[in-house]
Amino acid sequence: MNMSEQILQTQNLQAFYGDAQALFGIHFALHRSEVVAIIGANGAGKSTFLKALTGLVKAPADAVRFKGQAIGGAHPGDIVRQGMALVPEGRRLFASLSVEENLLMGATPGRPGPWTLERLYAMFPVLKEKRRNPSGALSGGQQQMVSIGRALMSNPEVLLCDELSLGLAPVVIQEIYAALPAITADGMSLVIVEQDVSLAQRVSQRLYCLQEGRVSLEGDSQAVTREQISQAYFGL
Amino acid sequence: MDVQVIRSTRASNAALVLALVWVVFAATLPLWGESSWKREMVEFSCYFIFAMMWNLLAGYGGMVSVGQQAFFGLGGYALLVLADIAGLNPFVSVVIAALLVALVAVPVSWIAFRLQGGYFAVGTWVIAEVFRLTIANVPAVGGGSGTSITALRGISRAMRENVTYWMALACVIACIGGVYLFLRSKEGLALQAIRDNEVAAESQGIAVGRMKLVVYVVAALGCGLAGALYFVGNVRISPDAAFGVNWTAFAIFIVVIGGIGRIEGPIIGAVIFWLLNKFFADYGTWYQLGLGVLAIAVTLLFRQGLWGWVQGKTGLTLFPTQRLLKVEL
Amino acid sequence: QSGSTIKIGYVSPQTGPLAAFAEPDKFTLEQLKKATAGGITIGGKKYAVEVVYKDSQSNPNKAGNAAAELITRDKVDLVVASSTPATTNPVADQCELNSVPCITNDTPWQPHFFGRKGNPKVGFEWTYHFFWGLEDVIGGLTSAWSQLDTNKTMGALWPNDEDGNAWGDAKLGFPYALAQKGFKLIDRGRFQSPINDFSSFISEFKKNNVEIVSGVLPPPDFANFWNQAGQQGFRPKIVTVPKATEFPAAISAFGDRADGLTVEVWWSPNHPFSSSMTGQTSKQLAEAYTAATGRPWTMPLGFKQSLFEVALDALKRSADRSPEAIRDAIASTNLNTVVGPVNFKKGPVPNISKTPLVVGQWKKAGKGMELLVVDNSLAPNIPKQAALQAIKYA
Amino acid sequence: MSSTPLLTLEAVSKRYGALTVTDNISLSVHRGETLGILGPNGAGKTTLFNLISGDVRADAGRIAYEDRDITALKPHQRCRAGIGRSYQVPQPFGHMSVFENLVTAACFGGQQPEKEAWHTAVEVLEKTGLKVHANQPAGGLTLLNRKRLELARALATRPSLLLLDEIAGGLTEHEAQELVDELRRIKAEGVTMVWIEHVVHALLSIADRLFVINFGAKLAEGLPQDVMNDPEVQRVYMGMEA
Amino acid sequence: MFETLIQGLLLGGLYALFALGLSIMFGVMRLTNIAQGDFIVLAAFVAVALAAQLGSGIGLTLLLLLPAGFLIGHQLQTHLLNRTMGKDPLPSLVVTFGLSIVIQNALQEVFSADPRSLDSGGLNTASFALGDMSIGVLPLLIFAAAVACTVGLQWLFARTALGRSFRAVSDDPEIAELMGLKSWRVYAMATGIAFALIALAGWFQVLRTTVAPTDGPMLLLFAFEAVIIGGMGSFWGTFIGAMVLGLTQQIGFTIDPGWGLWLGHMVFLAVLVVRPQGLFPKTRG
């Protein structure tokens, strides 16, 4: 496998909510088996960017290329079938489905791959315990695990995670980030939106910083400095 | 620190002046108008008051009821009992009937409030059915056959028409004014908060239960008033007609066409309904069919009703209830 | 008031559950139009006749409103209405309240008169009504039933509505009269229509060996009852259920199971009367109707026609077009119509005139059903066509 | 801590079916102190708040506030008594403006007449940096601003006890620091606070005392440094092997 | 007493059949179909028209009716109802209410106000003896159909991927799309199934009694009550709710026919006062 092969790119990606423009020409690239972090202040457009990648926000077809194909503005279902899955901001579980059914919903696209219920339960044993419980009755952290698991069940080639650690106990954040290598080991690429900058730097190879809908910093995670980052955050 | 809060708009001030002119104009109608105008005005006042109350309940209180006809019918039957059986003056009876209905609404709310959302809608409908079936089994008020209200037979036509007309007019003004003032007060805030999020409202110190009860009882009072007023004009009453679900259906129609959750809504809706009725009612089946299609079309094309659409285009608000903080930047 | 046009307001249930009663309306209004094409003369002055036709939507509120609108907006000179108390009572009430002359029919006179709290000593001032009464239907039916050898036990199906309450009224309705005539009555009380299940009635009827069933039911209720009776093996000899079985279309919905059902007949092509408006005999009227609409005759046809016969007659005799004059003319009506003679002076109570009633039975004829008169004891001038037969079960 | 506690929970329990989410918890909060609550996800922290604010009724136990038994009071009564809360998942009045959200809280929770409520609302707007959004519908705010609104609205009820459920989650370090500064000012005004937070360093910079819950039961309680050094807490919550 | 019981259950079967379609639409789309009764009546008229046009027997009529029902439901959802979906229940309430008026009046325009029925070839009066009681074949068939439909729906919803997707879309359509579902298609499928049931109910209704254009609303309320007594979205709940309703009405009729329906309503309200969420809220896997 060629490490430098770009699995996902965006070219001059713009996105709108009605008349309000949220993204102003984002250039972005992701390689196979790479972990890329996206950071940025609140409202910078991180979630919007992920939504545009997965089709939840409309984008011009050519602006997003996935495995060489133009997929901008395609139906979210088609995009997930091609192998890109999202762990949405705020968990968004199906409240009337049990934990296990939520996970099974993730398998709807029917992509073969390493992720099965057993493997997930091995990674998050609590979920196995609660697999018959309605997901609405889980705590926040447990819900986050289901949300990740649900995305993994589609066996994506690219997994997008929006604010993974939000509201999680340190112990869970550790568990989840400890699981990342196992996830990427199979060749899966990751895009992580993370508020905790040092954590983002630690787990990713490259990072992008967004500011008001534009990329204000891009670089090797280990190489960028604190100063560069705070400048990129607030545009000082 | 000086805090400035804007509570009126230029349009609303103009509307207030126009409203005053209209009131004077309307109040003198018996002096120069036709008796058919008075009758139409009374009839549509009833529809309007009923729709206004439904709007208060559903649009502001978040309680979508399909059972407001319960109070309409009760208003009518209370009138029958007071005027025909107890022998009170029929016009005085209208007011007492409305108050009685409000009283009945208190225990009824106890059952209705156990339910929420769709359950509430259907539950209130069933409550109305229970009233209908109960009244239908009381021979003293005519049972299932219904009966005629005879208390008005002795009163001269002009007197009856004028007094009914003025009563209806007073009720309409009281209804619009009352609802407007209520929504502008801090209780109005509470009501909106409850509609948006009941749990949060409760935890912000709003006595949700009591507030809903007040709204429910006020709406019942208004519906009872509409009912009593209606049957003063339409002297025949029967359970099926008095407790018919189409009362609420028409209210929904009026409110949705005009725009729910805004005072202008039922006003516009009632005017449109009146015009349609005036010009097309004689087409029978086709008229009804057209009403159905219209309701569907407006819902699909103008989510916020016609007034909501106008408001979206022009920003016009005739009855502003919001508080706009003047922020100097 | 518009110069030289006389306006008649007409309220009828064009739409809604009672719409079957209004089926002949368009035809009747056509007939009227032809008959008054040249205008009519009132008090020496010539007037054109215009009918303002309003729908009651089968709803008493709408009926009352329609009447009020006719009076206040259209300023009609006369209001006419027909077809069940739900239409005629609110219309008559509005007219009485607003001092406008009014003629109604097609509602048994007791629910019309007493249902509106009429006083038999005084009557009403403005409203006149012609139709048969409960005493007629009781007399006619019991006489017809007596043609067969039964145990004289009758099961009642009277809903809690204007008609059911009138028929089942302890004093004015069937119960008292049946007791007088030696019938045993199984009456479980008024029920709320519509009702989806009659098994509680059927088991009670079976237990008491009921051989005659009678009531006033809307078609779906009767269909429920009749099918469940079949399922539960209840086989009465005589079934007389007005309303559900008055209309040919409703009857055809029952298929073969309609064979042998009995019903009171207020008008048929067989009635030996003719129209004062068009000169048509009953038979000619029915034929003209079928020719014009392609539909079989129905009982309301005669009454719609007669309603306008009485109206026109009164208008023509009126001294002028004032409401009082028109009312006085109505009060002094003495007219032979297609449903029989109408004379408000001869009624059992003021303002009412009775029309003749006979009893008929639906019999299979070719593919369809035909209604044959099987008892004419109350109106011997209407020929009897067959003898009553017990219902045949397969 | 000699004065009587502001809030006392005595052996409070709550079960959902077979699951005990609050297991016999006893807890005192003293006037003026800031109590931090820690615990793994699903430990029952939010439930504890729900029990205190009255959103959820306790199955057993007693809750006292200002020497008054409030176990049977409705949520709005507890709010008027001075208990203000924010929600972990923001619950704004979406169709009302931010300003109106706050006026509502001040009018009802704070029991102020409308004019005074306006002043309170403006004060809070300024404190929380929401003033620029004052006339926007609250439903259209970003997640962060909705969280700010949660805090603001709780403040507008002019509470003497403030319950904060994860208000620092999702903040940048800079923003978290601003928040802590804000809370310090509130604390200086004498408001007693109970704060649930997973962003531990933010919590530690202000908490006087910590209370750790695990599986609905108390795991540890005491001064921050003691609790954080508790090997059991480190293992269960921080994920550090002893 | 035993007879009352049996008849009550059979009546409950009828109500269950009326209610199941409503329950699906409630459950999947939070959609209150005010026109449920009118669509049943429409199906009945279509059955009559089919039988008259093709001269087909009742069996063939049903065979044609079921897919037609599915198709109509599917199209209705796709082109009309999907545009009313959302948090606010009012738009769908108003649109279905509008449909109810349109159907009633259109039927009256096309078929006139006359009641119709479908010749069942004696099925409607056929019966067999059970002890000294005689039980109708048609009511029993209706009951059996109700049980079969309930079992089928429950299985479909709780045990199949399709059922899962129904519930998922009902919870959060946007995220369901992320899982690869097209929510409008799922909705259309659900409404299609609901309308196939409506077609079945209409077919039975026109076999057992006569049907007139304005009969719809009276079919609706009982269906509603059954759904709500049971707890929205649970099919066994709906079935049991229908049984409770049928039984109480029947007992009420036996005691006093004037108060039978009243008693049914009272029991409905009583259930709700005791258990506001219904007896068996929400289907769970």
Ligand SMILES: Nc1ncnc2c1ncn2[C@@H]1O[C@H](COP(=O)(O)OP(=O)(O)OP(=O)(O)O)[C@@H](O)[C@H]1O
């Ligand atoms: N549904 C929406 N409608 C309109 N505007 C929106 C919507 N969602 C986001 N926005 C706007 O788009 C911009 C980017 O928002 P986005 O949610 O992508 O930011 P973010 O970087 O993910 O922030 P956070 O860290 O708070 O999640 C913001 O200005 C926001 O106000």
Ligand SMILES: Nc1ncnc2c1ncn2[C@@H]1O[C@H](COP(=O)(O)OP(=O)(O)OP(=O)(O)O)[C@@H](O)[C@H]1O
């Ligand atoms: N309504 C409910 N029904 C059943 N179980 C519930 C309900 N609400 C919460 N629970 C359960 O109670 C436990 C405690 O939940 P709670 O929300 O109090 O956790 P928490 O400590 O706030 O977690 P987090 O830090 O993730 O927010 C969890 O296991 C959850 O699944």
Ligand SMILES: [Mg+2]
């Ligand atoms: Mg985001």
Ligand SMILES: [Mg+2]
């Ligand atoms: Mg929590």
